[in-house]
Each structure stands twice: as C-alpha cells, then as structure tokens.
Amino acid sequence: MIKIFFLLILANSLIFSSNIDKKIKQNKEILNSSSEKQESTNLKIKELADKIEAQNSNIMNLEKDIKQINDDIEQHQKLLEEQKNKLLELKSKSTELIKEKNSNEEEIVNTIIEEFSISMALKLASENSLQELIDSEIYTLLSEHSKEKVTKLNNNYDAVSSSTKVNQKEIEKISSYIEDRQKTKDKLTNLKQKHSSSLSSLESQHKSYQEELNKVVKQQESLKNLLAELNILKEEENKKAAAREEEKRRKLQELLAAKKNTPKEVVVEEPQEIQTADVRNQKFAKDLNLDVRKIGSSTDGVKIVSYKGAKTIAPLKSFKVVKNFGTYYDPVYKIKLFNESIVLKSNEPKSKVVSVLNGKVVYAKKNAGMLDNVVIIQHEGGLHTIYSHLDEISPTLVVGKWIKQGYVVGRVDNSLTFQVTKDSSHINPRELINL
Missing domain, CATH: 1.10.287.2610 (Helix Hairpins)
Incomplete structure (x- = not known):
C-alpha cells in the first residue's frame, strides 16, 4: 500500500x-x-x-x-x-x-x-x-x-x-x-x-x-x-x-x-x-491539447480530418457564411492561404453565440490579441470548438465550468469566427453544424 x-x-x-x-x-x-x-x-x-x-x-x-x-x-x-x-x-x-x-x-x-x-x-x-x-x-x-x-x-x-x-x-x-x-x-x-x-x-x-x-x-x-x-x-x-x-x-x-x-x-x-x-x-x-493558430496561415503542415458524428446546432441563430474553411487565394497579394475556420455574419445585432455541444470551458479570454475575445470549449472524443472575435463574453462563463449544448458563451454584433479541432487536426465546421 x-x-x-x-x-x-x-x-x-x-x-x-x-x-x-x-x-x-x-x-x-x-x-x-x-x-x-x-x-x-x-x-x-x-x-x-x-x-x-x-x-x-x-x-x-x-x-x-x-x-x-x-x-x-x-x-x-x-x-x-x-x-x-x-x-x-x-x-x-x-x-x-x-x-x-x-x-x-x-x-x-x-x-x-x-x-x-x-x-x-x-x-x-x-x-x-x-x-x-x-x-x-x-x-x-x-x-x-x-x-x-x-x-x-x-x-x-x-x-x-x-x-x-x-x-x-x-x-x-x-x-x-x-x-x-x-x-x-x-x-x-x-x-x-x-x-x-x-x-x-x-x-x-x-x-x-x-x-x-x-x-x-x-x-x-x-x-x-x-x-x-x-x-x-x-x-x-x-x-x-x-x-x-x-x-x-x-x-x-x-x-x-x-x-x-x-x-x-x-x-x-x-x-x-x-x-x-x-x-x-x-x-x-x-x-x-489545443492548437489555437492564427486565422490565416500557410497550407504547410495543416492536418485535416473528417467529422463522422451526427450534426449539431450552429453557434448563431440567423447568419450567413461569408468565409469558408480551407485553401483560398488572397485576392490582393495572390498568395495561397489556408483558413482553419469559417466566418459567420450575423443577421441580427447583439446576436447570442451558443455552444454547439455539451462540454467544458477550457479557455476564456478577453482582448486576446488578433482573435479579440475568445472562448474554447472541450467536448467528448477530443473535439474542441473555438469561438473568436466575440464582442462580449458571457459573464457567467468561467474556465472549468461544464456547460450544455445551447449555453450562451457570448454575443457578436457583426461576425463570428468559428473553428473546430480534433486532437491536433482541423475539422471543417460545416461537417459539424447544420447550415
């Protein structure tokens, strides 16, 4: 003993x-x-x-x-x-x-x-x-x-x-x-x-x-x-x-x-x-084991896996996708970039941003540099969802708190950057949420 x-x-x-x-x-x-x-x-x-x-x-x-x-x-x-x-x-x-x-x-x-x-x-x-x-x-x-x-x-x-x-x-x-x-x-x-x-x-x-x-x-x-x-x-x-x-x-x-x-x-x-x-x-x-990278990055070394589970709710109620996940060419500088997230433009001001799955808050920081206000939630199966460029973070949200699907994590006036990872790889958010 x-x-x-x-x-x-x-x-x-x-x-x-x-x-x-x-x-x-x-x-x-x-x-x-x-x-x-x-x-x-x-x-x-x-x-x-x-x-x-x-x-x-x-x-x-x-x-x-x-x-x-x-x-x-x-x-x-x-x-x-x-x-x-x-x-x-x-x-x-x-x-x-x-x-x-x-x-x-x-x-x-x-x-x-x-x-x-x-x-x-x-x-x-x-x-x-x-x-x-x-x-x-x-x-x-x-x-x-x-x-x-x-x-x-x-x-x-x-x-x-x-x-x-x-x-x-x-x-x-x-x-x-x-x-x-x-x-x-x-x-x-x-x-x-x-x-x-x-x-x-x-x-x-x-x-x-x-x-x-x-x-x-x-x-x-x-x-x-x-x-x-x-x-x-x-x-x-x-x-x-x-x-x-x-x-x-x-x-x-x-x-x-x-x-x-x-x-x-x-x-x-x-x-x-x-x-x-x-x-x-x-x-x-x-x-x-989170890899919070910059929104636009080089295509080198990017790992992508497919999501095989059932689809879930979207983080916004009313929105349109203005920037997609994956490789794109910068229209000004003509360079090849990889976007690891999708950008959702809200159709309503002060729109609520909700957690797409049950999970645990592992990161919540205001004024996190280029990502503005950021919330990261850990889910089952090695999944993590990242909600960045929030205008507000919910005052009831604290690191370590378990939250349910649909819990309000913050608000946005204009657009939300939404990212999904599994272990050290990226998932196209379109595969996870209903659009």
Missing part, C-alpha cells in the same frame, strides 16, 4: 510537470505562428510602400505635364491677345475706310451731277461754243479721276476686309487650340485629384497594416509574457508540488505511526480520495 501511495505521488508530479511543459510548448508554437504572420505583414507593408512610392512618382509626372500645358496655354494666350488687338485695329481701319469710301462716293456723285448740269447748260446755250468744249473735256477728265479714285478706295477696302477675315480665322484657330488645351488641363487635373485620392487610400491601407503589425507585435509580446508566466508558474507549481509531497510524506508517516491503532479502512479511504481528485484533474489537463 505504501509503495502504491509513493508511486501515485511520483506519477502525480510527473503528470503535472508534463502538463506545464506541454502548455509552454503550445504557447511557443503560437509565438512562432505570430512571428510568421509578422513577417507576412512586413512583406505586405513593403509592397504597399512600393505602391505609394510609384504613385508619388506618377503624380510628379502629372504635375510636370500640367506645368508644360500651362506654359503652352500662357504663350498662346499672349498670341491670342495680340491677334485680338490686331483685329480691333483692322476693324477700326475698315470703319475709317468705309467712311472715306462713302464720302468719296458722295463727293464723286455730287461732282458728276454738278459737272453734268454745267455741261447741259453750256450745250443748251451754244453747242458750238469754245467754253462748252472746254467744260466737256474737264468733265470727262474729272469723271475718269473720280472713277479711278473710287476704284482705288474699293480695292483698299477689299484688301482690308480680306485681311480681317484671314486674321479672324487665325484667331478662331488659336482660340480652338487653347480650348482644347484647357480641356486637356482639366483632364490632367482630374487625373491628379484621382491619383491623390488613390494615394490617400494607399496611405490609409498602409496605416491599417501598420496597426495590424502593431497588434501582432503586441500579441507576440503577450505570448512572450505568457511563456514567462508559465515558466514562473512551473517553478511555483514545482515548489508547491514538492511541498505537497512533503506534506503527504508527513501524513503518511503519521498514518504509519497510527496504523496499529487505526482501522485499515480509514488508512485506505484518505489516500484513495486524494488519488481520485488528482487523477481526475490530471486527466483533464492531459486532454487539454
């Missing part, structure tokens, strides 16, 4: 120490996973930075083009003003020529009428007189001079009018060119605004990825702290275990000393009760 008791104490210590080592190993795996995600996020940020730099270069080129067009427009605007001034001068000159022409025409008409009247008078007085002949010759010369003058004025006027029309066409041509340039400038300005908006969007994405990286770093630090705490816990628990062993040895010595005067049943009953409690606790700790 004494040997059995010592063997139980030794087994108890070994199992407890093994459990602490297992937890440390699991958290180291999570830490390595976070490091991989940090490297992936760093790569994404570098790609975003390259895009921002390229966008900046593009905007600079656009600004050069806009300046060149502005200079060209300014140059042609000066030419246009010169042509407009020239046109005004030509119009003014044309107006003067028209006035002069009209005046000359009026003068010629008056002269012809006057001379014609004189000629007629002379003819009526004496057709053979010498003065009549002289006046007739003067009239002829005057008429020819007037006609020549009028013709000259008409030619000048036509030349000016022709020059004015040519100049007007040139001005219209230049005006049309400047209008086209202005449209081009407006187009480039719109492109510049569009690219500036695009740059702002890229910078916003860059900021988002930096925030994501910070979250990963904080999660990594949190995991490091957890590892440190677990190491401390291991030392403390080893001390406690040694103290318990010493206490048990002392009690055993007391039992041995009192053996002669104590019924056998009493000696057997006390250690048997302690043994039952330790075995139950250590069995639970041994089954706590």
